[in-house]
Amino acid sequence: MAxxxxxxxxxxxxxxxxxxxxxxxxxxxxxxxKYTPELIAxxxxxxxxxxxxxxxxxxxxxxxxxxxxxERDDIDLxxxxxxxxxxxxxxxxxxxxxxxxxxxxxxxxxAAESQAMVAxxxxxxxxxxxxxxxxxxxxITLAKQLIDAGKLGRIYHYRAKFLQDxxxxxxxxxxxxxxxxxxxxxxxSGVTGDLLAHCIDTAMxxxxxxxxxxxxxxxxxxxxxxxxxxxVAPVTIDDASLxxxxxxxxxxxxxxxxxxxxxxxxxxxxxxxxxxxxxxxxLHDLNRIEYFDHADExxxxxxxxxxxxxxxxxxxxxxxxxxxxxxxxxxxxHQFADFVASLSSKQPAMPNFRDxxxxxxxxxxxxxxxKSGKWENAHK
Ligand SMILES: NC(=O)c1ccc[n+]([C@@H]2O[C@H](COP(=O)([O-])OP(=O)(O)OC[C@H]3O[C@@H](n4cnc5c(N)ncnc54)[C@H](O)[C@@H]3O)[C@@H](O)[C@H]2O)c1
Numbered sequence: 001m002a003x004x005x006x007x008x009x010x011x012x013x014x015x016x017x018x019x020x021x022x023x024x025x026x027x028x029x030x031x032x033x034k035y036t037p038e039l040i041a042x043x044x045x046x047x048x049x050x051x052x053x054x055x056x057x058x059x060x061x062x063x064x065x066x067x068x069x070x071e072r073d074d075i076d077l078x079x080x081x082x083x084x085x086x087x088x089x090x091x092x093x094x095x096x097x098x099x100x101x102x103x104x105x106x107x108x109x110x111a112a113e114s115q116a117m118v119a120x121x122x123x124x125x126x127x128x129x130x131x132x133x134x135x136x137x138x139x140i141t142l143a144k145q146l147i148d149a150g151k152l153g154r155i156y157h158y159r160a161k162f163l164q165d166x167x168x169x170x171x172x173x174x175x176x177x178x179x180x181x182x183x184x185x186x187x188x189s190g191v192t193g194d195l196l197a198h199c200i201d202t203a204m205x206x207x208x209x210x211x212x213x214x215x216x217x218x219x220x221x222x223x224x225x226x227x228x229x230x231x232v233a234p235v236t237i238d239d240a241s242l243x244x245x246x247x248x249x250x251x252x253x254x255x256x257x258x259x260x261x262x263x264x265x266x267x268x269x270x271x272x273x274x275x276x277x278x279x280x281x282x283l284h285d286l287n288r289i290e291y292f293d294h295a296d297e298x299x300x301x302x303x304x305x306x307x308x309x310x311x312x313x314x315x316x317x318x319x320x321x322x323x324x325x326x327x328x329x330x331x332x333x334h335q336f337a338d339f340v341a342s343l344s345s346k347q348p349a350m351p352n353f354r355d356x357x358x359x360x361x362x363x364x365x366x367x368x369x370x371k372s373g374k375w376e377n378a379h380k
Contacts, residue, residue, distance in 0.1 A: 005076075006035040006340065009069045009099075011043045011090060012081035013053035016104050016131070020081050021057035023332040030318045031337035034344045043069045044082075066090050070097050077127075080104055084193070085186040088113040091128075091353075095120040100127040102339060106197045107356035109188025111364045114357040121353050129339050129349040130356035132201040134268070136334035138326070139289045140202060141314035142306075143272070143279045147206055151293070152274025158207050158245075158253040159271050162195035163264035167221075167239060174235060176227030182237055183226070190237030192217065192363045195257035198268065200359045201351060206272060208249050209358065210378045215243030215366035220260055243366045245378070287325045 008024060010017060024037045043063040044050040050062040063069040066086070070078060070093050078094035080087055080103040088108050094101045101121060107130050108114035121128040134140055146152065167182065174182035181187050181194055192215075204210060217238035226233045240258035247253065261267070268283035280290045291304045308314075310322045315334050319326055335349075342349035351359075365376040 003034060003036045005038050006343070007038045007040045007074055007076045008079060009041045009043065009063075009072065009075040009077070010039070010059070010079045010081060011066050011069065011086075013042055013044045013049055014081070016081035017042070017044075017053060018057075019329055019332045020079055020131075020336070021053070021059075022329055023336040025058070026333045027337040027340065030333065031341075033337065033340045035340050037340070040075050041069055041072065067093065070094050070099065076100060077102065083180045083186050084109050084188050088117055091117045092120040095124040095126050095128075098124060098126060102129045102131065103353070104131050105201070105356060106188065106193045106360055106363065107353060108360055109193070111357060111360040114353070114360040118353045118357050127339070127343060127349065128353045129335070130351050130353060131332070131335060132198065132351050132356065132359075133331040133335050134198055134202050135205055135351070136315070136331040136338065137286050138314045138316055139281055139287055139308040142308050143281065143289055144206055145314065146277075146279065146291070147272065147274075151277050152272065152279070153276040155207055155247070155249055155251040155272060155274045157271075157273040158203055158247065158251055160199035160203055160253075160255050161267065161269050162191070162199055162257040163261035163267040164195070164259045165262045165264055167259040168262060170221050170224075172224065173227045174224040174233070179227055182224065182235065184236035187237060189363065189367055190217070190219070190239055190241065191257040191259055192238050192241040192366055193360075196241055196243075196255055196366065197359050197363055199255050199257065199270065200362045201356070202270060203253065203255075204358060204362075205351070207247055207251060209247065210245045210253075210362050211248050212375045213243045213245045213362060213365045213369055213378050214375045215241060215369040217241045217367065217370040238367070238370070241366060241370070243369065286328065
């Protein structure tokens with residue numbers, strides 16, 4: 001049977017624009033998709049950059065205004081890989097035009113924006129998904145399977161960190177291309193919505209909803225030159241964010257993210273401890289989980305290092321031969337392949353907008369707690 005077409009319009013040709021474009025090509029080559037992705041147009045504000053992206057990745061046209069992209073009737077799916085301040089308007093306009101919408105994380109700059117985006121896609125009844133790609137790293141997916149199978153038993157603890165060091169220099173400007181993450185008007189928040197959002201999405205996927213949080217944040221460098229105005233202006237983002245959490249299932253957690261941990265570039269680590277077993281994972285060694293099972297014979301008991309590259313591990317039968325590693329980019333390929341599969345199965349691709357709203361409710365609660373000094377409800 002002939003495959004249907006999935007005609008894609010991508011917004012943003014930066015870091016994520018590249019990972020998504022790669023995924024659109026690779027997914028159909030490695031997964032048995034029922035739809036053929038067609039790269040119809042890429043949109044960015046700079047025509048020359050958009051043309052360069054289109055030429056490199058095989059998009060057949062470009063747009064420099066996202067509204068024009070949404071008006072086109074030769075596009076089925078709008079994919080948002082632009083900064084956080086434009087997610088809300090683009091997603092709502094795309095949904096109202098009846099397009100499917102995939103959106104980068106965080107869904108909105110805050111939960112109020114995300115709520116409106118959820119309402120728009122649900123009212124329009126269009127397929128939607130948010131690119132929390134770490135769920136699709138096979139080692140993380142395996143952890144989910146082991147937890148869901150009850151191997152860990154009752155969960156007591158969860159801890160996650162996401163550490164970087166790229167904003168330590170005090171002469172680093174804020175705002176504009178490449179530096180919009182330092183401007184809260186564009187980003188919504190600092191590391192809370194950027195890095196902790198990933199940790200929270202994975203945590204809630206593995207361990208269920210978060211009930212309450214108590215957080216603290218710090219902005220270490222108080223003023224920076226703004227690239228767009230040339231003026232020195234207050235820094236409005238959180239440079240570091242730490243919080244404690246209580247999950248609905250009674251377990252306790254700690255989360256930490258910073259861009260001031262000298263030596264760390266993108267160290268995302270997590271650990272979950274249950275009554276029978278524990279799992280830990282480290283993005284720098286992403287094909288591996290460490291697993292401790294108390295049921296093992298006592299003399300042989302210890303942390304097992306499981307290289308998640310065998311044919312019966314999640315997604316791995318689609319790639320090379322057992323034992324060979326895959327990388328960061330494959331998580332996006334998996335996520336796009338799962339999204340396309342959801343179009344025929346009619347099961348929503350996860351995480352959808354509503355799932356991502358739950359993450360934004362937690363990040364809002366962390367920021368609220370950092371101000372109030374109190375524990376805050378993460379469900380509303
Ligand atoms: N899933 C992940 O692991 C991950 C990693 C990095 C970034 N992100 C998210 O992806 C999004 C983009 O981040 P990035 O690192 O690719 O940023 P980037 O700065 O590398 O690229 C942003 C792109 O958006 C374009 N853009 C900005 N404003 C626009 C507008 N009004 N109309 C059209 N295009 C516009 C820019 O020209 C650029 O091409 C953000 O929401 C970010 O939080 C997710």
